[in-house]
Amino acid sequence: MKRPPFKQYIPAIFLALLAAACFSAGLFSGQAEETDLGSRFLEPSSTHLLGTDELGRDVFVRLLYGGQVSLAVAAIAGLLAAVVGTTVGMVAGYAGGKWDALLMRITDVMISLPALPLLIILSAVDLSKLGIPAGEYTNLWKIIAIISLLSWTTVARLARARMLVLKETDFVRAAKALGVSHARILLRHIFPNLLGTIVVATTLATGNIILTESVLSFLGLGIQPPLPSWGNMLSHAARTIWEHAEMTFYPGIMIFATVLAFNYLGDALQSRFDPKAKTGP
Amino acid sequence: MGAAHAMNRLLQALATLLAVSFLVYILIGLMPGDPVDLMAMGNPRMTPEDAARLRELYGLDQPLVARYGRWLAAALGGDLGYSRVYNLPVLEVIGPRFLNTGILLGVSLLLTAMAALPLGVLAARKKGSWVDRAINVFCLAGISLPHFWLGLLLICLFAVKLQWLPASAELEPASMVLPVMTLALSGLAVYVRHLRAAMGDALKADHIRTARAKGCSDARVTWNHAFKNALPPVITIFMLDLGTLFSGALTVETVFAFPGMGKLMFDAVMGNDYNLALAGFLILSAFVLTANFLADMLYALLDPRVSYAVKK
Numbered sequence: 001m002k003r004p005p006f007k008q009y010i011p012a013i014f015l016a017l018l019a020a021a022c023f024s025a026g027l028f029s030g031q032a033e034e035t036d037l038g039s040r041f042l043e044p045s046s047t048h049l050l051g052t053d054e055l056g057r058d059v060f061v062r063l064l065y066g067g068q069v070s071l072a073v074a075a076i077a078g079l080l081a082a083v084v085g086t087t088v089g090m091v092a093g094y095a096g097g098k099w100d101a102l103l104m105r106i107t108d109v110m111i112s113l114p115a116l117p118l119l120i121i122l123s124a125v126d127l128s129k130l131g132i133p134a135g136e137y138t139n140l141w142k143i144i145a146i147i148s149l150l151s152w153t154t155v156a157r158l159a160r161a162r163m164l165v166l167k168e169t170d171f172v173r174a175a176k177a178l179g180v181s182h183a184r185i186l187l188r189h190i191f192p193n194l195l196g197t198i199v200v201a202t203t204l205a206t207g208n209i210i211l212t213e214s215v216l217s218f219l220g221l222g223i224q225p226p227l228p229s230w231g232n233m234l235s236h237a238a239r240t241i242w243e244h245a246e247m248t249f250y251p252g253i254m255i256f257a258t259v260l261a262f263n264y265l266g267d268a269l270q271s272r273f274d275p276k277a278k279t280g281p
Numbered sequence: 282m283g284a285a286h287a288m289n290r291l292l293q294a295l296a297t298l299l300a301v302s303f304l305v306y307i308l309i310g311l312m313p314g315d316p317v318d319l320m321a322m323g324n325p326r327m328t329p330e331d332a333a334r335l336r337e338l339y340g341l342d343q344p345l346v347a348r349y350g351r352w353l354a355a356a357l358g359g360d361l362g363y364s365r366v367y368n369l370p371v372l373e374v375i376g377p378r379f380l381n382t383g384i385l386l387g388v389s390l391l392l393t394a395m396a397a398l399p400l401g402v403l404a405a406r407k408k409g410s411w412v413d414r415a416i417n418v419f420c421l422a423g424i425s426l427p428h429f430w431l432g433l434l435l436i437c438l439f440a441v442k443l444q445w446l447p448a449s450a451e452l453e454p455a456s457m458v459l460p461v462m463t464l465a466l467s468g469l470a471v472y473v474r475h476l477r478a479a480m481g482d483a484l485k486a487d488h489i490r491t492a493r494a495k496g497c498s499d500a501r502v503t504w505n506h507a508f509k510n511a512l513p514p515v516i517t518i519f520m521l522d523l524g525t526l527f528s529g530a531l532t533v534e535t536v537f538a539f540p541g542m543g544k545l546m547f548d549a550v551m552g553n554d555y556n557l558a559l560a561g562f563l564i565l566s567a568f569v570l571t572a573n574f575l576a577d578m579l580y581a582l583l584d585p586r587v588s589y590a591v592k593k
Contacts (some may be wrong), residue, residue, distance in 0.1 A: 109297050112521060112573050114565045116528035117546045121305065121558060124550045126313040211427055215532055218429050219547065238433055238536070245437040252430035260425035267421070 008268040011261040018258065022067035053236070053247060063250055066228035070258070073144055073213050073223070078206035080148035085155025085205075086198050090186060092156070093163025104160065111153045116215065122146045123221040143222050147212050155201040162197040166190050196273030200266055207262030214255045230255045290577055294570045301566050302356075302559075306349050309559050312550070362556035366549070371560040375545065379564070382530055382541035385457070389464035390526075396469055401476025405484060405511075406503060416473060423470020428529050432463040432536040460537045467529060475518050479511040486510065513583040520576030524569045 053059050092103040123146055127138060166172060167190075175185050216222030217231025218238075225232055230251040237247035355362070361371040404416040439446045439459060447456040483489070484507045492506050531543025538544065542561065549557040 105293070105297075108573075109301070112524050112569050113301065114524040114527040114531075114562075114569060116531045117543075117562050117565060118305075120531075120547060120550050121308050121312075121562060124313070125308060125311040129311050129313075207425065211425075214427050215429060218427075219532075219535060234430060234433065241433065241436060242441055245441045248430070248433045248437060252427065252433065255427050255430065256422075256425055259427075260422060263421050263425050 011264040014261045019071055022064045025064035062228045063254055066230045066233055069223055069229040074206050074210045077144045077148040077209045078202055081151040081205050082155055082202040085152035086159050089156040089159025090163055093160040107153050107156050115150055139224055147209055151205050151209050154205055158197050158201040162194055166193055200270045203262055204266035207259045210259050290574055294574050298567055298570055302563055305562050309555050361560040364554055364557040366552045366554045371556050378542050378545045385541055386530055389461045392465040393468040393472055397472035397476055401473045402480055404477040405480035420470040420474045428467045429532045429536050431467055432533055435459050435463055460533050460539050463533050475515050479514045483507040483511040517576045517580050520572045523572045527565055
């Protein structure tokens, strides 16, 4: 395989640096929640790189802490979506027949339903009515669960499509003829060949998860303050848009750059894993 | 096209709607508080006995499935209940809002189509050129952009800095410019991508080479031979994508306080207006499922090679 050009590594490097910066924020800065009403909306300076917000908190430090939350949610929800999607896609493609029809019908419905209204209804669900006690991070886990619930569909579709091809390959037929168990065929023979598809689909899904989390938090239904996330920072910025329009800029550019990096990465990975895409320019 | 296939699809869509209504009914029941609690909050003179009597009157003491059955029977008779916040039958509240969202989506989709058609076709024709790569970069940026942030940026530029346009949207042309622009721009990247892919496939077909060999002009090959074949998949994707469009409209409506379905749904969930949230979601779902069904039928109509008739 030809070595890919350097520019294909850029999104991965960017994401790694971003994660490193966000998760090491605690080392070189104080509390993100330190409010100082005497220094609201300060101009950028050497002590406050991007100035301060409506409660006098350092915008730059909050962006990093918000990044921790947004990236952690994206990573966990993306992983969950990958696991559920892969399982559904593999079972549907391998079993075929009625199972395939049922699982894919459910997937289609999940894809076509208006996602955001459904997300809003789901996030309004009162967990105490389900007998789940409220802890410090209950809301965070609820958001992760809700987002993964709606994000596995693309992975499932792509995994199933690849599965249908792999199922008919000679090595799978040979394994079947030799009497290898279904579990072993799925895990040892098929899964390694599916991995490329899954990685591509998950990368693209993770970009969308970041967008979804930011919309939910922007609407006030996702990550709840004082825990910062890029989405809820934007929702506060929107309230002071007439006086301090510049506050809407920073969290948005973080979301945009991160999602863009995930989408570029997904595209680059796709052209590496999918031989057909290489026939292009 | 097989009538049996159409019937089968229709039944599937109805069964799906039924299942969705049951699931959402359960979910709405899991939202904080119940209607009688809310009444008790607004009326300090209500005793616990009154509350119990009201629960019995509204059937809230019965098991969930029985309540759903009663709701379904009433809904099938056209009675979706009253909105708690608006004190009106739910359908009367939803009607005008649905129309507003329709106008918002319709106008922005028209603009999206007008821009996406030339861009997508251009990118496919000049595949690999700098024009194609520029359009590709634009598309990747477009699908990575949060809609609500684009809306906020447009408010910053046109309402705050330049003061040309109002930031909140009523149903008058000037204040609809920004929400329409936001939606049109955010849809553009998606459709250019689809169109570029479909047009690229269409241009690879054998009959295109034949047409060129016969000496057809470039414009004629592009529009008469290739474009006609590129359109059906794009139209299908569009019909299957209505749910996403509604989601986009919801965010944009919230940013601009536009009185549409999205804003209504959001306010209904926030204000514990159970009947309204349930009916709103079901009407949106019914609309989307109908569109999916039509897409399925339309595909066979637009592309004669597709046949749903049972092979003998």
